[in-house]
Amino acid sequence: MAQDVTFTKDVAPILERSCQNCHRPDSIAPMPLLTYEQVRPWARAIKQNVVLRNMPPWHIDPNIGIHEFSNSVALSDAKWVDSGAPQGNPADMSPPRKFDDKDRWSIGTPDLIVEMPQDLVVPAKGPDRWPNIVADPGFTEDRYIKAVELKPVRGYKTIHHGGLTLVYPDGTQAMIQEYGIGKNAEIFPDGSGRLITAGTKISFSPHFHSYGEETKANLAVAFQFYPKGYVPKYVAITTLAGDDYDVDLPANTDNIRTDTYITLTKPTRLFSWEPHMHTRGKAMCMEVIYPYAGRRPGGSKVETLNCVFNYKFNWMIV
Known part of the structure; x- marks a missing residue:
């Protein structure tokens, strides 16, 4: 009742x-x-x-x-x-x-917290800024992480979102986590984790937006590690799709569609996905195109896994 x-x-x-x-x-x-x-x-x-x-x-x-x-x-x-x-x-x-303080991190008690090397002063007025700031956490051995969380520790109002990238010793990079209003931490399921190799540095990429008041801002990342020597059954990776080319949006036209594809070369488990567009974004779907079975009428099978139907740039939900 x-x-x-x-x-x-x-x-x-x-x-x-x-x-x-x-x-x-x-x-x-x-x-x-x-x-x-x-x-x-x-x-x-x-x-x-x-x-x-x-x-x-x-x-x-x-x-x-x-x-x-x-x-x-x-x-x-x-x-x-x-x-x-x-x-x-x-x-x-x-x-x-x-x-x-412990509850401020949704992953629980971190094993390691790394801040940007120094606060950045965001002026009261000015254009948006997207700096890349590299920090060396001092990783001296290979470790698998169980969870990672990125968030502001100062200047919440001026940070729209921010990314965190691993910078490997050979110079290659891979995104590992992103902060946004409503964005969750990356907590990997049991038996899976992300590898950080010895000598890896991290690059913070915050998006600062002036809001009428001079502000000091900083981001921090928190890690939880698996025990030393542990190797999970599944090694997690982050893949970006659709961000490597420009999209033309004709004027006065609705529902412009663009597609991007990722080929999976071996059995894969999907942990999560994060639709990320900007103010023109409206909806996003994730589909699976199964391999052609040969005898199946109509060719390959397509299955829709999820759709975000009312995307809002102010929220970045995983």
Whole structure:
């Protein structure tokens, strides 16, 4: 029954799981949502944004492809709002979530934290900046990482997003992680990990945007390693697609489509994908084209795995 849905018993656990990483003091959201007193004035606005799927940011089309995601934040609080947003019995409320320094990293306690070598001063006014800043963490042996997370440690408001690239001793590079509002950490499934070789450096690529106030900003990356000598069954890689050529968008034309392809030469497990476009981006889908079976009528089989149907540049969700 709708009248049985209360804040303390039903809604508070949802907020802890899906909202409070952002909606807490000193974070990126405009208001905290920790207590009943903080949440109640926003109840109808919360319902509206949840129904419209603006919040929590989760842009997967619910009618296409796979939907069993380990990090899904999709939720509904409509019954609670429609029944008057009752508080319920305070005794049903679990202890409030604590946000100490360790909890600031969603991967848990890091084994290693590396900041950019120095803060960058972003002027109150000026063009956007995309510097590349190299740091040497001092990797003296090969190690597999279990998790990696990149985020601002100073100047949240001025950092739209940022990338982290591994710079190998031979000069080649490979992207490993990206920060954006709503972007998750990279936590590899058990039995899989990313290799960092001895002598590897890391390159920070933040996107700074002036917002009317001079700001000092910095990014940091946190690593969790597997034990020394451990070799996972699956070695993870990051592949970029569609970013190596220009796309022409004709004026006054809707739904311009562009395609890119990646060939898998051996059996592969897909851990995650991150649609990344800019302000003109509208939707993105990921399809699998299976090898031609020879006798199958119609040739190769194509299966749609996922589609993002209302892409928003302000959110970068994996």
